[in-house]
């Protein structure tokens with residue numbers, strides 16, 4: 064099959080609204096199946112290999128992807144940055160051609176978004192973006208599954224408030240929420256701004272679904288009346304050298320019970336993890352409003368839905 068006809072999962076922005084909803088629905092379907100003690104009976108990827116090409120560390124993405132591969136009968140092959148020639152002795156182009164010639168899919172966690180684009184250009188198998196500096200689509204599928212379960216399909220008129228960095232996680236989460244009809248408010252510090260291409264996409268999706276997006280620099284404005292408060296680390300992987308500078312910018316951005324008091328009754332707290340105390344207090348993170356652990360578990364079902372759509376069904380979605 065020529066590389067150009069392949070469907071890759073690069074970002075939620077690159078999916079249509081029905082395609083995105085299909086991934087969430089299939090994640091929910093497989094979760095119910097697994098929880099009921101039944102497994103799928105056929106293993107359509109038996110004898111196949113799914114490569115995990117990770118140049119950054121991971122707990123959830125690695126465990127969920129390996130689990131999803133096994134669920135469909137495939138062998139997950141983890142290739143960390145110290146395992147292969149990539150970046151040391153061989154170009155990404157050569158590495159991609161070789162790995163894709165021997166596997167059925169590559170889940171890739173990289174620094175630069177341009178590396179994901181390069182992988183898509185040279186791979187003969189589907190590429191799944193397992194996080195880059197710009198996007199984290201697997202997290203967004205998981206998060207919308209978690210929201211759908213928590214709010215029992217009554218998603219319209221919900222308000223999701225992100226209080227944090229303008230990063231890879233919110234770039235996909237905002238588009239995902241808008242696709243599901245959820246209003247989004249994003250509070251970032253002055254000078255930390257959501258990228259223009261994400262604003263443009265959000266405006267387009269907002270027009271399509273009627274859900275609204277609001278950008279502010281005031282955490283209180285975002286949190287007021289919100290049903291879901293969400294954040295992430297203030298210092299993403301690859302930004303370690305800017306830690307002091309970034310933490311100074313995010314003073315006043317911690318999600319704590321004071322901020323939670325402005326939210327809607329029965330509000331929920333979400334976080335993709337790993338978590339640090341500067342972005343969320345212990346009482347919120349471990350408290351009654353928090354759904355972070357069911358959210359973490361849902362990464363498995365998001366990975367299963369992704370492998371099903373992009374590898375088993377080769378980019379054809381169950382709509």
Ligand code: CP
Nearest residue numbers: 121122123124335336
């Ligand atoms: N949320 C998430 O992607 O976690 P990991 O970095 O542990 O994979």
Ligand code: NVA
Nearest residue numbers: 230295299300335336
């Ligand atoms: N924004 C974080 C997400 C980690 C899952 C990072 O890129 O490090």
